[in-house]
Amino acid sequence: MEARIDTKLEKKTFPVEGMTCASCASSIESMLRATAGVQEANVNFAGKTVQVAYEPTIIKPLQLKETVHEIGFELLVEEQTEQELEQREVASLHQLRIKTVVAGMLAVPVFILGMFFHGSFSWGNWAMLLLTLPIVVWAGRHFYTGAVKQAKHWRANMDTLVALSTGIAFAFSLFNTIYPSFFLNRGLMPHVYYEAVAVIIAFILLGKFLEERAKGRSATAIKKLMGLQPKVVRIIRNEVEQEVPLEQVQPGDLVVLLPGDRVPVDGEVVAGASYIEESMLSGEPLPVQKQKGDQVFAGTINQKGSLQLLARRTGSETILAHIIRMVQEAQGSKAPVQKLVDKIAGIFVPVVLLIAVLTLVAWLVFGGQSYWSEGLVSMISVLVIACPCALGLATPTAIMVGVGRGAENGILVKDAVSLEKAQHVNAVLLDKTGTITVGKPAVTDVSWAGGVGDKPALEQLFFSMEAQSEHPVAQAIYTHYKEQGLKAQQPDSFTSITGHGVEASFNGKNYLTRVAIIKL
Known part of the structure; x- marks a missing residue:
C-alpha cells in the first residue's frame, strides 16, 4: 500500500x-x-x-x-512594508540619477575631443582615457558584472550587449593608446573609440533612468489603494481608548470610528449607528446605513455617526487587502501576446550576438585586415542598437498602467488574459445603478397634496427637520431649500427613526416625515 x-x-x-x-x-x-x-x-x-x-x-x-x-x-x-519598498526604490532611482549625470558630464568632453579634435593633441587619447575610465568602472560597472553573472550560466541579456559593445571598444582603444605602434607598423591607423564608449553608456543610463521613473509612476494605483488604509487606529483595550498603528490591531479588538474616518478593518458594528460610503466595494455611491450587528469593511468611509466595531479581519486578511493583491496579480499577469514577446526576447540576444560576429567576419573576409577597424565599429553598432528593452517593456507596462487606472476608477480586472479578451466585447450589461449615475441625490420636483394648508410654513418645517438628519436624501432636500433662501429652525426635540424617517417637535407640536426611496 x-x-x-x-x-x-x-x-x-x-x-x-x-x-x-x-x-x-x-x-x-x-x-x-x-x-x-x-x-x-x-x-x-x-x-x-x-x-x-x-x-x-x-x-x-x-x-x-x-x-x-x-x-x-x-x-x-x-x-x-510599502514604505520600505518605496524608500529602496527612491534610493535606487537617486543613485541611478547621480550615475547618469556624472556619465553625461564626462561624456561631453570625450565626445568633443574625439569628434572635433581627434589627433590634434598628442595627449588627446590619454585625456579621453582618463575621462572614460570612471564611466566604465563606476557608472556602467553593473553592465559588466551583470554580463559576467549571466555568462556563468550560459545566458545573455541587455547587459551582455552593452558590456560586449563598450568593453570591446574600450579594450581596443586602450590597446591603441598604450601600444599605437602595433597598427602603425602594419600601415593602419590606431583608432580609438572612447567617445563611443562614453556616449553609449551615458545614453543607456539616461534611458534606464527615464524608464525607471516611468515604471515608478505607473504603480500609483496600488499606492492609492494602500492609501485607503489609515495609518493610526483608535481602539479600546482594558477599557482604555488609545491610538495604535494599524499593524498592531488584532482580531477581537474594539475599534472606535469617528465621523469622517476610514474603516481600518473588516468587522461588526457593536454600538452606534451611521452611514458608510462603500463605493470602493460595491460601486454604489449612496452611503449604506449601518447599525448594531451590521458588517463593515476596511477602506470604506464613515459619514456623520460614531461607531464601535469588533475587528474580525485585519491586515492582509481584509477584503481591501485581497483587492490590492488581486490588482497586483493582474498587473503582473501575462496576456497571450506577452508570452509571444517573451519568447522572442529570450532568443533575441543570442541572435544579435551571432549577427554581430558575422558582421565582423564579413568585413574581414571581403575587405581584408585593413578593414579591421571598420568591421569592429560595425559589430559594436549592431550590439548597441539591438536593445530589446522596448520590445519587452511595452506590453507589461501597458497592462500595468491599464489595470491600475481601472482600479483607480473602481474597475477591477481579473488578469491580463481577460483584458485582452475584452477587445471582442460588443455589449455590456450593468447591474449597478452607481455604475452609470452620479450617485448624488438631488431634488428635481416638489409636489404637495391638495389641502395641505399653509404651504410656506410646512416647507419651513420640512426643511428644518431634514436639516437635522444625516441621511443622503435628507441632505438633498436640505440643499434644495437652502438654495431657495430658507433658514432652518432649531426643533424642541428630534428623533431619527432608522429606516423610516425623522420625528421632531416645534412649539409643542409633533411632526413626522417618512421617506420612501424607489430604485428603478
Whole structure:
C-alpha cells in the first residue's frame, strides 16, 4: 500500500531588484522554473516583481533568493512594508540619477575631443582615457558584472550587449593608446573609440533612468489603494481608548470610528449607528446605513455617526487587502501576446550576438585586415542598437498602467488574459445603478397634496427637520431649500427613526416625515 502525500502549493509575489530588460525577466523565470519545488514563476518586468508558485515542503524563499542571486539579481523575500519598498526604490532611482549625470558630464568632453579634435593633441587619447575610465568602472560597472553573472550560466541579456559593445571598444582603444605602434607598423591607423564608449553608456543610463521613473509612476494605483488604509487606529483595550498603528490591531479588538474616518478593518458594528460610503466595494455611491450587528469593511468611509466595531479581519486578511493583491496579480499577469514577446526576447540576444560576429567576419573576409577597424565599429553598432528593452517593456507596462487606472476608477480586472479578451466585447450589461449615475441625490420636483394648508410654513418645517438628519436624501432636500433662501429652525426635540424617517417637535407640536426611496 502506497502512502500518498498531498503537497500544497504556496503562491507569493516577491520584489526583484536589478532587472534591466525583458531578457532579464526571461532569465529569472527560466532559472526559477528549473528549480526543484517551483511549479510556476511569472516576472512582471514593469512592476519589478515575480510571482512564484512553489511547494514549501521542498523549497524555501531563501533558497529562491539564492537561485536568483546566482544570475545577478536580488529577490527580496523578507517581509517589506510599502514604505520600505518605496524608500529602496527612491534610493535606487537617486543613485541611478547621480550615475547618469556624472556619465553625461564626462561624456561631453570625450565626445568633443574625439569628434572635433581627434589627433590634434598628442595627449588627446590619454585625456579621453582618463575621462572614460570612471564611466566604465563606476557608472556602467553593473553592465559588466551583470554580463559576467549571466555568462556563468550560459545566458545573455541587455547587459551582455552593452558590456560586449563598450568593453570591446574600450579594450581596443586602450590597446591603441598604450601600444599605437602595433597598427602603425602594419600601415593602419590606431583608432580609438572612447567617445563611443562614453556616449553609449551615458545614453543607456539616461534611458534606464527615464524608464525607471516611468515604471515608478505607473504603480500609483496600488499606492492609492494602500492609501485607503489609515495609518493610526483608535481602539479600546482594558477599557482604555488609545491610538495604535494599524499593524498592531488584532482580531477581537474594539475599534472606535469617528465621523469622517476610514474603516481600518473588516468587522461588526457593536454600538452606534451611521452611514458608510462603500463605493470602493460595491460601486454604489449612496452611503449604506449601518447599525448594531451590521458588517463593515476596511477602506470604506464613515459619514456623520460614531461607531464601535469588533475587528474580525485585519491586515492582509481584509477584503481591501485581497483587492490590492488581486490588482497586483493582474498587473503582473501575462496576456497571450506577452508570452509571444517573451519568447522572442529570450532568443533575441543570442541572435544579435551571432549577427554581430558575422558582421565582423564579413568585413574581414571581403575587405581584408585593413578593414579591421571598420568591421569592429560595425559589430559594436549592431550590439548597441539591438536593445530589446522596448520590445519587452511595452506590453507589461501597458497592462500595468491599464489595470491600475481601472482600479483607480473602481474597475477591477481579473488578469491580463481577460483584458485582452475584452477587445471582442460588443455589449455590456450593468447591474449597478452607481455604475452609470452620479450617485448624488438631488431634488428635481416638489409636489404637495391638495389641502395641505399653509404651504410656506410646512416647507419651513420640512426643511428644518431634514436639516437635522444625516441621511443622503435628507441632505438633498436640505440643499434644495437652502438654495431657495430658507433658514432652518432649531426643533424642541428630534428623533431619527432608522429606516423610516425623522420625528421632531416645534412649539409643542409633533411632526413626522417618512421617506420612501424607489430604485428603478
